[in-house]
Amino acid sequence: MRRVNPGIKTLLLAGSLLALILIIACGGAATAPAPESDSSAAPSGAAAGAQPAATAAPSGSSAQAQPAATAAPAQPAAPSGRPTEAANPTPTVEPVEVQAPETDWVHQGKHGRTMKWVARNNPGFWDVHYGASLTTTLTPSGPRFNQLVEYNPVNPEEIIGDLAESWDVSEDGTVYTFYLADARWTDGQPVTASDIVYSLDRITLPDAFRGRTNSLRDFYEHKTAEVIDDRTVRVPIKFPAATFMVNLASDYMKMYPEHVAGPLTQEDVNCCPENMIGSGPFIFKDGSWQKQEAYEYVRNDDYFKAPRPYFDGFKVFLIQDVARAIATLKVGQADGTYYPVLATYTEFVEQLEHDTDGRMRALFMENVQRAGLNYNWLVEPYDDPRVRTALWLVIDQEELVEKILRGNGTVGTHFHVGFAPNESVEALYELPGYRRDADGSKSQADLDEAKRLLAEAGYPDGFSGTITTILTGCTATSAQWVSQVWKNELNLEMEIESSDVATLYSKWRSNDYEVIISCGSGIILPDPSDILNQWYGMDTMRNSGNWTTTEFDRLKVAQAKELDPDKREQLFTEMVDLLRAEVPHFMPTGWIHAGGTLDYRVRNYHVPRTIQMIHKLDHMWWDENAEKPPIGTGYQP
Ligand SMILES: *[C@@H]1O[C@H](CO)[C@@H](O)[C@H](O)[C@H]1NC(C)=O
Numbered sequence: 238m239r240r241v242n243p244g245i246k247t248l249l250l251a252g253s254l255l256a257l258i259l260i261i262a263c264g265g266a267a268t269a270p271a272p273e274s275d276s277s278a279a280p281s282g283a284a285a286g287a288q289p290a291a292t293a294a295p296s297g298s299s300a301q302a303q304p305a306a307t308a309a310p311a312q313p314a315a316p317s318g319r320p321t322e323a324a325n326p327t328p329t330v331e332p333v334e335v336q337a338p339e340t341d342w343v344h345q346g347k348h349g350r351t352m353k354w355v356a357r358n359n360p361g362f363w364d365v366h367y368g369a370s371l372t373t374t375l376t377p378s379g380p381r382f383n384q385l386v387e388y389n390p391v392n393p394e395e396i397i398g399d400l401a402e403s404w405d406v407s408e409d410g411t412v413y414t415f416y417l418a419d420a421r422w423t424d425g426q427p428v429t430a431s432d433i434v435y436s437l438d439r440i441t442l443p444d445a446f447r448g449r450t451n452s453l454r455d456f457y458e459h460k461t462a463e464v465i466d467d468r469t470v471r472v473p474i475k476f477p478a479a480t481f482m483v484n485l486a487s488d489y490m491k492m493y494p495e496h497v498a499g500p501l502t503q504e505d506v507n508c509c510p511e512n513m514i515g516s517g518p519f520i521f522k523d524g525s526w527q528k529q530e531a532y533e534y535v536r537n538d539d540y541f542k543a544p545r546p547y548f549d550g551f552k553v554f555l556i557q558d559v560a561r562a563i564a565t566l567k568v569g570q571a572d573g574t575y576y577p578v579l580a581t582y583t584e585f586v587e588q589l590e591h592d593t594d595g596r597m598r599a600l601f602m603e604n605v606q607r608a609g610l611n612y613n614w615l616v617e618p619y620d621d622p623r624v625r626t627a628l629w630l631v632i633d634q635e636e637l638v639e640k641i642l643r644g645n646g647t648v649g650t651h652f653h654v655g656f657a658p659n660e661s662v663e664a665l666y667e668l669p670g671y672r673r674d675a676d677g678s679k680s681q682a683d684l685d686e687a688k689r690l691l692a693e694a695g696y697p698d699g700f701s702g703t704i705t706t707i708l709t710g711c712t713a714t715s716a717q718w719v720s721q722v723w724k725n726e727l728n729l730e731m732e733i734e735s736s737d738v739a740t741l742y743s744k745w746r747s748n749d750y751e752v753i754i755s756c757g758s759g760i761i762l763p764d765p766s767d768i769l770n771q772w773y774g775m776d777t778m779r780n781s782g783n784w785t786t787t788e789f790d791r792l793k794v795a796q797a798k799e800l801d802p803d804k805r806e807q808l809f810t811e812m813v814d815l816l817r818a819e820v821p822h823f824m825p826t827g828w829i830h831a832g833g834t835l836d837y838r839v840r841n842y843h844v845p846r847t848i849q850m851i852h853k854l855d856h857m858w859w860d861e862n863a864e865k866p867p868i869g870t871g872y873q874p
């Protein structure tokens with residue numbers, strides 16, 4: 238079937254990390270070959286890979302087929318083209334020529350229109366450093382802020398400057414120097430280097446909960462960044478890392494104004510959007526948030542990326558009920574789902590395109606949310622790996638994907654689909670948990686083995702327990718389905734405890750549950766280290782019981798330092814083996830596609846690799862005279 242972004246399936250992750258690393262390797266050479274096609278360009282020496290990670294990215298773009306990518310934003314000349322000097326340990330920082338980040342499309346954009354979007358969840362925590370959720374934190378709070386660097390909204394494969402106009406990297410790959418654009422907070426104060434230092438230190442504040450920004454701690458040591466002058470900041474990192482910039486460009490790595498955020502408590506920032514401001518394209522409209530109703534943003538007329546943003550503002554209608562949201566879109570009371578691609582609407586959007594005579598266009602992103610069984614591995618009986626194995630083995634993942642996720646997904650893997658060779662679909666179908674009998678049914682050997690393991694663990698007659706989940710959508714349906722399978726196959730009596738998202742997250746974080754069934758947690762970054770960050774970090778929500786092993790720790794550290802893509806892939810392959818053997822606190826049961834819809838007159842939206850990327854809306858505009866594409870062809874940028 239048609240996909241808006243046909244490349245995503247094959248490129249997802251396997252491709253993307255490679256692409257990033259190759260872009261790195263290609264350096265600043267303007268004639269860099271298309272990253273995917275030139276594997277010979279892989280970095281040979283350690284330091285080479287790390288350094289130009291980001292610097293080189295803009296130029297890599299011109300090699301790609303994106304129409305708008307011709308204009309390389311702020312293209313630092315620095316270390317990119319340099320030969321590998323891995324032997325030279327002296328960090329030297331070379332200033333770079335700063336170019337205006339001009340791009341062709343910027344002047345095609347049209348101003349006007351207050352957009353109306355539909356979203357499902359109420360905002361939860363407004364602090365983007367703190368909240369661990371796309372729909373309750375990033376989408377409501379994100380458009381007020383900038384990062385230091387970002388994924389290019391018109392070519393999401395590459396990393397470009399956001400508040401940083403340019404940057405360079407020391408020869409040994411351990412010191413980044415960022416040169417800031419002339420930007421202002423929305424109270425008129427300038428964005429300074431000390432705001433950047435403050436923000437990096439706030440993200441890495443010891444003992445503070447950092448839902449989706451925790452990964453910065455792997456690279457950056459709290460309190461080590463330095464102000465060089467008002468617009469220059471020096472950021473040392475712990476080791477030359479392939480994925481420092483990949484993480485720093487995440488939409489969650491927002492920069493905050495020290496003079497506003499400094500005096501606020503964590504609770505002040507979480508509770509009330511009125512308490513904070515940013516430098517971003519839109520300004521939160523004070524008092525506009527009404528639970529179950531809506532919230533509003535207005536245009537930042539003083540945005541440093543003028544003429545962006547293009548919309549006068551936008552209003553987000555909070556509509557829990559998907560059918561009602563679809564009806565709202567159908568009658569033209571909203572211009573799209575917010576943010577365009579989210580899991581919730583996948584099964585409705587193709588129909589909507591037909592029902593609206595092509596006005597609302599279908600958008601898809603493949604394999605971006607992970608479903609799985611989350612065990613509290615510290616409490617009985619889930620502390621026994623035999624129990625964890627049995628409960629996972631009886632799940633018919635194909636049936637789960639077909640029936641509950643309605644075909645919009647893939648069976649579960651430990652890392653991004655297609656990344657580790659050990660997890661190719663062919664390899665998987667040979668394995669326990671995935672294999673099938675000749676008649677196509679779930680492997681009887683797996684079902685028998687599950688019963689045997691449970692008996693061996695001391696539960697020949699099953700046990701009773703609690704599944705914690707949320708009330709709605711495929712999460713609720715899959716929890717019910719799983720509990721039924723466990724009852725039928727293993728005689729478990731599971732009570733289903735449903736709550737809202739905020740309550741679920743708070744129980745998850747405080748390790749106050751037995752089993753959590755989640756239909757989908759979104760990956761953030763197009764790199765498998767993202768799964769290590771989110772599911773295997775210490776003291777993170779999805780690993781509140783701190784599961785790890787000595788060997789797994791070793792592999793986690795090794796992959797972060799490994800700059801050779803083949804060797805790094807091998808480390809992930811070893812992690813897959815280890816996870817299969819250990820059966821940890823999370824066992825994957827599927828991947829889910831995401832879908833959404835936009836009016837065809839919304840222009841310049843480019844589907845990124847994950848649903849957590851590119852949430853500022855400062856590149857999109859409304860064109861009343863846009864041409865409507867034929868029905869059934871989805872959204873066309
Ligand atoms: C997990 O580790 C963190 C420190 O990294 C600690 O504060 C927390 O209590 C630990 N959680 C459990 C359940 O042991």
Ligand SMILES: *[C@@H]1O[C@H](CO)[C@@H](O)[C@H](O)[C@H]1NC(C)=O
Nearest residue numbers: 658659664807810811812814
């Ligand atoms: C990867 O998978 C293959 C086949 O499934 C297996 O033989 C091998 O041991 C696995 N591990 C590694 C590290 O290659």
Ligand SMILES: CC(=O)N[C@H]1CO[C@H](CO)[C@@H](O)[C@@H]1O
Nearest residue numbers: 583584585587643644645646
């Ligand atoms: C692979 C895929 O996208 N399958 C389905 C997703 O859901 C819609 C609606 O149920 C189907 O039309 C797709 O074929």
